[in-house]
Amino acid sequence: MIPAQTLFTPATLASRADGSSIVSGLVTELAAGTDLELLLERFLVSIVALAGAQAGAVRLLTDDGQHMRLVAQQGLPAHVLIAERLVERDCGMCGIAADNDVLGWVEDVQSCARHSNDPYFGQQCRRVLAISLPHGNQVLGIYNLFFEADAQINSQTQTILRLIGQLLGLTLHNARIERERLRVTVMKERQEMVNEVHDALAQTLAYARMRLPLLHDAMLAHDDQRSLKYFTDVKSAVGEVHDNLREVMTYFRTRMDPLGLLHALQGIADGFFSRTGITLEIRNxxxxxxxxxxxxxxxxxxxxxALANIAKHSMARRAVVAIDKTPQRLEFVIEDDGLGMAAPSVSTIVTMATGLAASTHFGLEIMQSRAQRLGGHLEVGMKDGGGTRVRLVLPMTPTPTESSV
Structure with missing residues (x-):
């Protein structure tokens, strides 16, 4: 088979307008996930050559279903492009093709000229073919072929043109699904950002807001001792808000390493000592x-x-992230040899240590929320021999191979 990159050059197509090669090339491009507009432009070159046409265009129905929008073209004059950029859905044979899965000729090309005063239709263009772009029971748009003479197309070529229309319809359907997926992803990320900001900031700001009236009253009473205490409380809360906001912003600026979780963790470990003075080891x-x-x-x-808490609060010299997997569960353990926690206890959900700073408290709540989203649980407590131990346990769903063993 002719390689895809040579199949669509005009010189090659002039000598080989092979319908089967066009279809197989289209299937290959669909599987490769080629950019939609580039795909349409490229295949219009092939389709125009196959049919012996002089120009081609692809039109998609607008979201309101009232018009057809030109999204790709090959060979149309610039002034025609302007006039044909947006046409009514019920426009002649093109409208029929947009309502039904058909291949049909435009019998009166003068009707196309009503979009502009240009003499293209009826002179340079004497026949127009409209082919539907269907998917299932729905037509998503059409594509047109423009001919200089009263061309005739044999039944075999018509079958190939219909097949190409179906494949392009599948492409458009998949592109629509992908756009919807991206829209849902963006909405989900926005909601996650709202949740993160609320979890990280809301309680601390509420605490600072309650302290402000007390500070005001103490200042009016010239009670220097209470004024200093409430001022210190507010100052500490503002500092925590600032630190937590920076962490949230860092999280949403940072995306997962494209090489995966283990590569991302090793990246943290490689620079951890230079940033914190703590040696970090990854054991997998x-x-x-x-x-x-x-x-x-x-x-x-x-x-x-967990590593940020170690860097800020533990006074540790060494830290370890250990990863272990069994058929039933996946376990991540983060340990350090630092000061540990003032009130050690372990919970299968999450343990809050009274000796940790308030900012760590909120960090643990966010960690707990993430663990719950994963269907797992989080344990935080003292490590034997001193230091802190964070344990994340995720249930594993056996693969077919594992379950059959």
């Missing part, structure tokens, strides 16, 4: 973790938060 006995992209992101930020 799990090999293939079998996590989705979304799961990797959540796990990464749980570990990132």
């Amino acid at each position: 006995s799990g090999q293939n973790l079998n996590l989705t992209d979304e799961q990797e992101v959540q796990v990464f930020h749980i570990i990132q938060e």
